[in-house]
Amino acid sequence: MNMMQVMQSVVWAVLLWPCLVSLGVPLECKDEQGSIILCASISKEKLLDRVIQHAELIYRVSEESCTLFEEMFVPFPMRSQRNQAGYTCATKAFPIPGSKSEIQQISDKWLLHSVLILVQSWIEPLVYLQTTLDRYDDAPDTLLKKTKWVSEKLLSLEQGVVVLIRKMLDDDMLTNSYYEQGVAPYALQPEVLESVLRDYTLLSCFKKDAHKMETFLKLLKCRQTDKYSCFLH
Amino acid sequence: MAAPSFLLLFPLGLLSAVRSASLMDPGSMTSSDPSVQAPHLTGCKSREQETFRCWWSPGSFQNLTEPGALQIQYWKKNDLTKEWKECPDYSSSVKNECFFNKNNTVIWIKYCVRLHSESQNKTYDTLCFELQDIVHPDPPVALNWTLLNISRSGLNYDIMASWEPPPSADVSVGWLTLVYEVQYRRRNSSHWKVLEHEFGTQQSIYGLQTGEAYEVRVHCAMRAFNNFGEFSDVIFVHVPEIPNKESTFPVTLVLIFGAVGVAILLMLIIFSQQQRLMVILLPPVPAPKIKGIDPALLKKGKLDELNFILSGAGMGALHSYPPDLYQDVPWVEFIELDADEPEPGEKDNQSSDSQRLLGHNNHHTNHGCFHGLSIPEDDSGRASSYDPELPDQETLMLMAALLSCQPNKVEPCLGNCSHSSTPSLDVLEVPCPGLQAPDLPPEGGERHLVQTQLGGPQSWVNMDFYAQVSDVTPTGGVVLSPGQQVGAPENTPTTEKYKKGKMEGGEEESEEEEDRRTNKLKFQLLVVAPEAGGYTTESSSRQMSTPDPSSPGEVYHTFPPPSAESKPHQEAYLPATTLLGDYQSPYILPDSPPAQFLPPVSDYTVVQDVDFQHSLLLNPPSPQRSPNCSPQPPSKPLPVMPIGYLTPDLLGNLSP
Numbered sequence: 001m002n003m004m005q006v007m008q009s010v011v012w013a014v015l016l017w018p019c020l021v022s023l024g025v026p027l028e029c030k031d032e033q034g035s036i037i038l039c040a041s042i043s044k045e046k047l048l049d050r051v052i053q054h055a056e057l058i059y060r061v062s063e064e065s066c067t068l069f070e071e072m073f074v075p076f077p078m079r080s081q082r083n084q085a086g087y088t089c090a091t092k093a094f095p096i097p098g099s100k101s102e103i104q105q106i107s108d109k110w111l112l113h114s115v116l117i118l119v120q121s122w123i124e125p126l127v128y129l130q131t132t133l134d135r136y137d138d139a140p141d142t143l144l145k146k147t148k149w150v151s152e153k154l155l156s157l158e159q160g161v162v163v164l165i166r167k168m169l170d171d172d173m174l175t176n177s178y179y180e181q182g183v184a185p186y187a188l189q190p191e192v193l194e195s196v197l198r199d200y201t202l203l204s205c206f207k208k209d210a211h212k213m214e215t216f217l218k219l220l221k222c223r224q225t226d227k228y229s230c231f232l233h
Numbered sequence: 234m235a236a237p238s239f240l241l242l243f244p245l246g247l248l249s250a251v252r253s254a255s256l257m258d259p260g261s262m263t264s265s266d267p268s269v270q271a272p273h274l275t276g277c278k279s280r281e282q283e284t285f286r287c288w289w290s291p292g293s294f295q296n297l298t299e300p301g302a303l304q305i306q307y308w309k310k311n312d313l314t315k316e317w318k319e320c321p322d323y324s325s326s327v328k329n330e331c332f333f334n335k336n337n338t339v340i341w342i343k344y345c346v347r348l349h350s351e352s353q354n355k356t357y358d359t360l361c362f363e364l365q366d367i368v369h370p371d372p373p374v375a376l377n378w379t380l381l382n383i384s385r386s387g388l389n390y391d392i393m394a395s396w397e398p399p400p401s402a403d404v405s406v407g408w409l410t411l412v413y414e415v416q417y418r419r420r421n422s423s424h425w426k427v428l429e430h431e432f433g434t435q436q437s438i439y440g441l442q443t444g445e446a447y448e449v450r451v452h453c454a455m456r457a458f459n460n461f462g463e464f465s466d467v468i469f470v471h472v473p474e475i476p477n478k479e480s481t482f483p484v485t486l487v488l489i490f491g492a493v494g495v496a497i498l499l500m501l502i503i504f505s506q507q508q509r510l511m512v513i514l515l516p517p518v519p520a521p522k523i524k525g526i527d528p529a530l531l532k533k534g535k536l537d538e539l540n541f542i543l544s545g546a547g548m549g550a551l552h553s554y555p556p557d558l559y560q561d562v563p564w565v566e567f568i569e570l571d572a573d574e575p576e577p578g579e580k581d582n583q584s585s586d587s588q589r590l591l592g593h594n595n596h597h598t599n600h601g602c603f604h605g606l607s608i609p610e611d612d613s614g615r616a617s618s619y620d621p622e623l624p625d626q627e628t629l630m631l632m633a634a635l636l637s638c639q640p641n642k643v644e645p646c647l648g649n650c651s652h653s654s655t656p657s658l659d660v661l662e663v664p665c666p667g668l669q670a671p672d673l674p675p676e677g678g679e680r681h682l683v684q685t686q687l688g689g690p691q692s693w694v695n696m697d698f699y700a701q702v703s704d705v706t707p708t709g710g711v712v713l714s715p716g717q718q719v720g721a722p723e724n725t726p727t728t729e730k731y732k733k734g735k736m737e738g739g740e741e742e743s744e745e746e747e748d749r750r751t752n753k754l755k756f757q758l759l760v761v762a763p764e765a766g767g768y769t770t771e772s773s774s775r776q777m778s779t780p781d782p783s784s785p786g787e788v789y790h791t792f793p794p795p796s797a798e799s800k801p802h803q804e805a806y807l808p809a810t811t812l813l814g815d816y817q818s819p820y821i822l823p824d825s826p827p828a829q830f831l832p833p834v835s836d837y838t839v840v841q842d843v844d845f846q847h848s849l850l851l852n853p854p855s856p857q858r859s860p861n862c863s864p865q866p867p868s869k870p871l872p873v874m875p876i877g878y879l880t881p882d883l884l885g886n887l888s889p
Contacts, residue, residue, distance in 0.1 A: 004430070005457070056410070059457065060456070060457050063457040063458075064457075098311065098338075098340050098341060098342045099335065099336070099338060099339050099340065100282070100283050100340070100408060101335060104406075208341055208365070211341070212341055215407070215408065218407025218408070218410070219406060219407055219408070221407060222405065222407050
């Protein structure tokens with residue numbers, strides 16, 4: 001299953017590469033006032049599709065990274081997250097509804113903004129994670145590559161979500177980070193001194209948040225296509 | 234690094250007993266008695282990521298089996314109070330199950346569920362999880378299959394299996410993203426073949442066999458979670474065989490007939506060409522043969538007779554080869570010079586034997602350096618290496634031949650050569666110092682056979698026995714120059730003389746020789762030792778690898794011819810100058826040859842003796858040699874025959 005996932009992620013990465021170009025173009029076009037230069041534009045639906053693809057890929061790669069890390073560095077008794085009552089992910093500045101029904105009732109705007117906040121909150125920790133992983137003696141190359149890839153794709157995802165917000169919500173906002181946070185937010189757990197567990201927690205929490213992003217975006221998509229049925233479920 | 238962290242975290246755990254949801258054995262709090270099992274949580278699962286259920290087992294504790302004795306309590310991370318709450322809904326239908334409905338289910342938030350006994354105020358088990366991690370989707374529904382195609386042979390077919398996602402999973406909304414896994418097997422087999430799942434709700438199965446019944450099932454899981462749910466119902470796939478046996482029948486028949494035909498053909502070929510095949514596969518081995526001599530004599534044990542014959546006493550066999558034959562120089566043919574030796578001028582029909590020698594240098598076919606044999610050989614297997622052609626040419630002649638030979642083929646005739654007092658026919662093989670790598674071609678002038686003929690009367694003393702080796706080619710061939718008159722004996726100056734000539738790279742050769750001194754070079758020296766009554770050939774071989782630097786080098790000694798004969802003066806000298814670095818002199822004039830010896834050509838030296846190391850001494854240290862060295866001692870007047878030969882057996886007696 002992992003092989004398939006990797007291959008699909010590679011395929012999607014190749015597919016999404018032009019998406020990055022197209023994501024950047026609308027920004028430029030909008031900035032230019034009164035220019036007759038034609039910009040390549042992308043429809044909302046397509047953009048949303050691509051953003052969802054991004055999110056799915058990121059989630060998959062994060063899950064693989066978490067598994068890799070778990071296999072390599074985490075001792076067996078502490079493997080499963082279910083055993084860890086102690087570790088916790090950093091709470092966000094805003095509450096995210098937990099139940100499906102609640103989430104379904106969330107507005108589009110909220111969904112998009114929460115996705116954006118999530119994405120932005122993870123950019124720095126992932127960079128930090130990369131530096132810590134480099135310090136590991138026997139970190140597998142694939143793990144390093146995956147984390148690197150994820151942090152890169154996260155930036156693209158952020159761009160895409162920003163454009164989406166602009167397009168869907170007609171919300172012309174500055175691309176400032178809502179979520180200002182220092183490096184290593186997950187060092188908030190003072191009990192976890194070992195870097196291994198800290199990094200493991202980091203990866204697990206990121207995996208969870210990636211799942212959130214993907215779910216939000218998919219819910220959003222469902223609403224775009226068929227608002228009625230989506231809300232009813 | 235992980236161990237201390239484990240110790241660190243363990244006391245920090247909020248709950249006393251922690252175990253994974255589906256792994257470790259229950260009853261961690263009980264004694265080691267296997268029959269007693271403590272109450273424990275068996276697991277929590279969600280079907281659609283909106284609700285979930287937890288099950289427990291009371292274990293074997295009798296007092297806890299009543300309902301209500303054990304409770305499920307839980308708390309969520311986002312609870313405002315850190316209190317354990319009771320299970321919201323104990324299932325009425327299923328025993329020991331706690332159901333969390335939609336309102337009590339949140340995602341992405343940690344749950345902790347514990348099995349607690351209120352009466353005893355004791356927690357038996359705890360489980361912590363998040364909703365998305367315990368999702369095991371329901372099985373897909375509506376599994377069906379359609380035939381894609383059947384192979385041309387009618388033996389295999391492909392199908393496309395399709396299904397629908399479980400209705401409970403909200404895939405359309407995007408709440409769940411499912412992946413599917415299809416498994417199939419033959420009806421009677423017990424092993425399910427698993428297919429890599431493709432996207433979507435259909436999967437193609439290839440390579441099924443007609444006539445066989447198959448079972449297909451599918452299950453699904455949340456993507457990237459690997460928690461597969463239960464399997465769907467099994468469907469049966471069966472495609473009847475298409476009766477198409479006629480097509481296979483002729484094929485097998487044709488194959489059988491073809492194989493039989495080929496076998497018959499082969500047999501016919503073998504039987505018809507039996508003789509030729511035998512020759513090809515098992516070529517006949519040439520038997521030793523000397524013309525005029527019964528091959529039986531050449532076998533072991535017939536030494537005396539052979540000696541007798543060859544010595545010429547019994548002239549019967551050899552009678553056909555009078556020394557006059559030497560005029561025709563048949564023996565010259567045995568001498569093969571290096572093909573590179575351009576001595577065409579030498580090949581003129583000069584009366585000089587050496588010319589003849591030179592002229593016939595290319596006629597001989599080389600059979601490789603074979604060990605020189607003396608006829609009376611009984612103690613080595615040299616007979617087998619007899620050149621079949623040699624017996625045809627029995628001449629008495631001792632020629633210095635050193636030509637490049639395959640050293641590894643040469644067996645030193647060290648001390649093994651039997652010799653008799655009578656001249657014997659020797660086939661001497663002069664190995665050349667391995668100027669080249671051992672992969673020298675055996676033929677083509679790389680080998681030179683020198684055949685000596687003994688016992689020749691003096692009739693051939695008139696002939697020019699000797700040819701001066703003027704040079705040695707890089708390949709080890711000997712360049713002979715016309716025989717010269719006997720001059721004053723000289724030692725060193727003559728060495729230079731022999732360095733001239735067509736020695737391309739002679740200098741290098743000498744260096745090469747020096748380098749190759751340690752190589753396994755063997756060569757045999759043809760030593761002519763005066764012997765009373767005739768020539769005795771003396772052959773000695775010495776390995777190049779063993780010569781002492783202190784030894785006088787591979788010196789060829791040539792015995793001066795007897796008094797009357799000036800010519801028959803054999804020189805055997807190696808182009809040692811080129812071969813050995815420290816070769817003193819390729820030839821040394823005999824110091825003590827009797828006066829009756831006509832002084833040979835100044836370039837030639839007569840071998841006086843052979844020392845214990847089988848080196849030829851031109852100036853023997855002392856006359857007392859092995860007493861058997863009768864033909865040897867320089868003090869001994871040389872016989873009439875110009876050259877005294879030491880038979881191998883004589884030589885053998887010489888060496889200690």
